[in-house]
Amino acid sequence: MTAEPLRATGPGADLRHIRSWIFDLDDTLYPPESQFMRLIQGRINDYVVRTSGLPADEALVVQKGYLKDYGTSLAGLMAHHRIDPHDFLAEVHDVPLDVLTPDPGLRAALERLDGPRIVFTNGSTAHARRVIERLELVDLFDGLFSLEDADLIPKPDPRTFARMTERFGIAPASAAFFEDTVRNLEPAHAIGMTTVLVGARAVGTDTPFVDHRAASLAPFLATARLPGDA
CATH class of the missing domain: 3.40.50.1000 (HAD superfamily/HAD-like)
Known part of the structure; x- marks a missing residue:
């Protein structure tokens, strides 16, 4: 297209x-x-690496696939891994607000x-x-x-x-x-x-x-x- x-x-x-x-x-x-979402994206990528055990580049591909298929990375992680969603949300959003x-x-x-x-x-x-x-x-x-x-x-x-x-x-x-x-x-x-x-x-x-x-x-x-x- x-x-x-x-x-x-x-x-x-x-x-x-x-x-x-x-x-x-x-x-x-x-x-x-502002690039604020890049800070959160970095936290999400780190979480996927830790949860999946994949190298960073492969984890990024997986994370983008979750986002496309499920609407959020969290939804994909919940479908494929045993995680605490509330811990995930707290961790990935714990970023400084200085750029806003x-x-x-x-x-x-x-x-x-x-x-x-x-x-x-x-x-x-x-x-x-x-x-x-x-x-x-x-x-x-x-x-x-x-x-x-x-x-x-x-x-x-x-x-x-x-x-x-x-x-x-x-x-x-x-x-x-x-x-x-x-x-x-x-x-x-x-x-x-x-x-x-x-x-x-x-x-x-x-x-x-x-x-x-x-x-x-x-x-x-x-x-x-x-x-x-x-």
């Missing part, structure tokens, strides 16, 4: 029908250029949004809270749905979307979901959510389940047409 560069939606994306705002966490609420910095522009853009704002992550509860606190956005979010809340069943599993929307009483047709991983947008679109792919990654040409594309979250939100706008 031929890939095309990601195009940011032009100013004024029409989100006037949106009443609930759902955000992925990692590489969505902060820029991937609050973004006043993102804060101002989030403040424009009328309605509940939810963080929906495949990370742990503790990890999400640390990151949101570091970004100084705690007061702007009304809820958090983590991997533990999903009984360790990660996005893009439709059951996890159903559980999340039920938890917060979200009507999908009036909800927007912002996410940097393309495949996680497909089940959201299937239940009627407006989907926004965030980040500068290339995507395939056949992505009918992506409604909007935003190279960066803050400018997209800052220029979007929101409820109450003419």
Whole structure:
């Protein structure tokens, strides 16, 4: 499949029908250029090496296969090895937060949004809270749905979307979901959510389940047409 560069939606994306705002966490609420996820990836790779007994290069191939096939490395490890998932989450997320910095522009853009704002992550509860606190956005979010809340069943599993929307009483047709991983947008679109792919990654040409594309979250939100706008 031929890939095309990601195009940011032009100013004024029409989100006037949106009443609930759902955000992925990692590489969505902060820029991937921070390389924060690389720190976590390193911890995951070390864990797979230790658990599988494979050399680092082979363990990396296995870990990427787990991510592709199961949605998270953890789900793959649980399917193939006896591990404590809570120990795994605590270990791989125990990384310094120094590379993350609050973004006043993102804060101002989030403040424009009328309605509940939810963080929906495949990370742990503790990890999400640390990151949101570091970004100084705690007061702007009304809820958090983590991997533990999903009984360790990660996005893009439709059951996890159903559980999340039920938890917060979200009507999908009036909800927007912002996410940097393309495949996680497909089940959201299937239940009627407006989907926004965030980040500068290339995507395939056949992505009918992506409604909007935003190279960066803050400018997209800052220029979007929101409820109450003419």
